[in-house]
Amino acid sequence: MPNTVLVGAQWGDEGKGKIIDVLTDEADIVVRMQGGNNAGHTVIVGKKKYVLHLIPSGILRARKKCIIGNGVVLDPVHLVGEIDGLLKLKINVKGRLFISENAHVVLPYHRALDELRETSKGKTKIGTTKRGIGPTYGDKVARVGIRLGDMLNKERFATLLKDRVRVNNEFLKANGLKPISYKKVLDQYSAAADRLKPFVTNTLILIHEALRQNKRLLFEGAQGTFLDIDHGTYPYVTSSATTSGGACTGAGVPPNRIDRVVGVMKAYTTRVGGGPFITEDDMLGDMFHGMGREFGATTGRARRCGWLDLVMLQHACMVNGFDDLSITNLDGLDQLDTIKVCVAYRLNGKKIQHMPSSHLDLEVCEPVYETFKGWKTSTEECQKWSDLPLRARQYLKAIESKTGVKISSVSVGPDRKQTIQL
Numbered sequence: 169m170p171n172t173v174l175v176g177a178q179w180g181d182e183g184k185g186k187i188i189d190v191l192t193d194e195a196d197i198v199v200r201m202q203g204g205n206n207a208g209h210t211v212i213v214g215k216k217k218y219v220l221h222l223i224p225s226g227i228l229r230a231r232k233k234c235i236i237g238n239g240v241v242l243d244p245v246h247l248v249g250e251i252d253g254l255l256k257l258k259i260n261v262k263g264r265l266f267i268s269e270n271a272h273v274v275l276p277y278h279r280a281l282d283e284l285r286e287t288s289k290g291k292t293k294i295g296t297t298k299r300g301i302g303p304t305y306g307d308k309v310a311r312v313g314i315r316l317g318d319m320l321n322k323e324r325f326a327t328l329l330k331d332r333v334r335v336n337n338e339f340l341k342a343n344g345l346k347p348i349s350y351k352k353v354l355d356q357y358s359a360a361a362d363r364l365k366p367f368v369t370n371t372l373i374l375i376h377e378a379l380r381q382n383k384r385l386l387f388e389g390a391q392g393t394f395l396d397i398d399h400g401t402y403p404y405v406t407s408s409a410t411t412s413g414g415a416c417t418g419a420g421v422p423p424n425r426i427d428r429v430v431g432v433m434k435a436y437t438t439r440v441g442g443g444p445f446i447t448e449d450d451m452l453g454d455m456f457h458g459m460g461r462e463f464g465a466t467t468g469r470a471r472r473c474g475w476l477d478l479v480m481l482q483h484a485c486m487v488n489g490f491d492d493l494s495i496t497n498l499d500g501l502d503q504l505d506t507i508k509v510c511v512a513y514r515l516n517g518k519k520i521q522h523m524p525s526s527h528l529d530l531e532v533c534e535p536v537y538e539t540f541k542g543w544k545t546s547t548e549e550c551q552k553w554s555d556l557p558l559r560a561r562q563y564l565k566a567i568e569s570k571t572g573v574k575i576s577s578v579s580v581g582p583d584r585k586q587t588i589q590l
């Protein structure tokens with residue numbers, strides 16, 4: 169397998185963790201390049217369920233190396249907890265996990281600001297994961313962030329932190345909130361720094377050594393195309409580049425060293441948090457939630473559910489340059505009599521084929537649907553293309569034909585084994 173970037177084609181939770189785990193079999197190194205512990209990537213191996221937030225999903229395959237790149241925002245205390253969680257499950261990370269010294273650190277004042285901004289927005293809140301992601305990226309862009317490399321240098325960290333806590337406390341107090349204790353944060357983060365030190369390195373050098381040795385790199389996107397800070401449904405987005413280009417900036421891999429871009433998508437659509445969702449359908453949501461599925465892996469919130477939106481998908485194909493698509497959760501549609509697919513929007517009475525740029529226009533678009541007959545049989549045991557019911561194959565072929573992108577795998581259940589490779 170050549171160097172591959174895998175990203176979500178919708179609003180996150182497409183099943184990236186599962187597909188990364190499957191593809192890791194043929195990779196040497198798995199790299200996270202953006203986002204933070206707002207991500208929740210589920211991998212199910214046999215009877216065991218793992219949810220990874222910061223550590224690449226490749227860690228579950230013995231001997232594979234994992235890198236957390238410079239573009240990630242990293243909560244060190246959370247990361248130590250995640251490492252310990254894996255150690256408890258007898259998954260060794262020593263000598264396998266490498267973290268960029270340039271990754272920006274999420275601090276308690278970022279989480280407090282995330283919460284404050286959400287509360288003050290009232291009804292228009294984004295519905296963030298409250299992990300401090302937006303404020304941390306905000307500090308990075310404003311050039312007042314603290315990076316992991318800074319945190320490992322005790323004196324430097326103390327000086328930077330003191331200043332940042334002072335500035336942020338002024339703001340928190342002005343808003344009637346409790347100030348952050350500099351001493352407490354310094355102690356807690358210094359302890360985390362001691363634990364993380366053996367893993368922290370210049371990952372750019374590591375990645376380029378791997379490229380020179382023709383190692384196979386797999387870049388694991390977090391979130392999804394429509395949560396991208398530039399290409400998503402702004403302002404209802406996250407604060408990083410979740411599209412394929414994010415691998416270049418977030419890990420330092422040059423564009424001409426990327427051989428393949430895989431888009432992971434559900435056979436329908438889900439979204440967590442606020443913002444426009446044209447094909448949202450409460451009937452589907454009730455059905456999935458009743459089956460105990462479509463609850464967030466990070467916050468446990470019920471995901472909003474809707475039909476597949478091909479207008480969005482075509483947009484995702486443009487932005488990411490997908491070479492192939494990996495379709496997950498096909499089994500979610502198994503029991504439906506009819507399945508709807510959005511093929512165009514109607515905006516102010518006019519049929520359009522592209523997503524409007526403004527979320528205000530998008531919110532008032534109406535979906536134009538094509539309807540497919542359901543296959544009404546379980547696909548969960550299907551192992552190859554020809555095992556799939558004819559109507560399921562027709563549904564998948566329609567996705568290929570409307571996007572012009574071939575499907576490389578179809579997932580019919582959460583387990584590694586429930587993956588049909590095409």
Ligand code: GDP
Pocket residue numbers: 176180181182183184185186207208209210211212464465496497498499500579580581582
């Ligand atoms: P990610 O954030 O993209 O890695 O996705 P999440 O882990 O947040 O959410 C995807 C959910 O769908 C998880 O609970 C997975 O175990 C589950 N999943 C992935 N693929 C399939 C599938 O084909 N069928 C079913 N039933 N579940 C799946």
Ligand code: IMO
Pocket residue numbers: 176179180181182206207208209294295296297298299300301302389390391392395404405406407439440441442465
């Ligand atoms: P994975 O990697 C789904 C959503 C939040 C909110 C918006 C902004 O598991 O697919 P943030 O905390 O990032 O500032 O929240 O983005 N969001 C996700 N939704 N999957 C994710 O990650 C998400 N990460 C953030 O719900 O709407």
Ligand code: MG
Pocket residue numbers: 180181182207208209210465466
């Ligand atoms: Mg998720």
